Amino acid sequence: MLPVVQKLKSSGILIVCCVGNEGPKTSGSPGNYAEVLSVGACDEKNRVADFSSSQVLTYPKTRIVPDLVAPGVDILSCIPGGGFSKRSGTAMATPIIAGLAALLFQAEPSASGQDIMDAIMESCELAPDMSPERAGRGVPNGPRALAILLQKTGREREAEKQPRR
Numbered sequence: 001m002l003p004v005v006q007k008l009k010s011s012g013i014l015i016v017c018c019v020g021n022e023g024p025k026t027s028g029s030p031g032n033y034a035e036v037l038s039v040g041a042c043d044e045k046n047r048v049a050d051f052s053s054s055q056v057l058t059y060p061k062t063r064i065v066p067d068l069v070a071p072g073v074d075i076l077s078c079i080p081g082g083g084f085s086k087r088s089g090t091a092m093a094t095p096i097i098a099g100l101a102a103l104l105f106q107a108e109p110s111a112s113g114q115d116i117m118d119a120i121m122e123s124c125e126l127a128p129d130m131s132p133e134r135a136g137r138g139v140p141n142g143p144r145a146l147a148i149l150l151q152k153t154g155r156e157r158e159a160e161k162q163p164r165r
Helices: 001-011 092-109 113-123 142-155 154-162
Strands: 016-018 037-042 056-057 064-065 070-073 075-079 084-088
Touching: 016 084, 016 092, 037 092, 037 113, 075 092, 092 113, 092 142, 113 142
Parallel strands: 016 037, 037 070
Antiparallel strands: 056 064, 075 084
């Protein structure tokens, strides 16, 4: 799968992947590839979920996965047959980050995948009970990510001049 992920990344596509649900000192591919934005899970109190994978990787360079965490515990989800159920997992957290990325792309269509990834990563903050070894950079802040993105693309000043509705 790595060659496909590398080709997508080199084409400017942002790839957002869950890191896995096997707990500390584990991670799964492609969520542990350096080319992706890797997502772990936290609960409503910003505690990393026990099941959320995390690992210190040493190849090709030392880094921690996941890159960040998002809500992934007791997330209301659609289930087969038309119902709803609360589900937990890094696969519940990942769409939240993919949705944030989509909103940032909508706000700044000329941004590259790397621009969006950088803005999301820079917006993150570790909650008091989070360690980088389990949560990477922590929880992203959407409004902060937008401000970072607009500043990097020079649209911040332009957006300030627009009349408010």
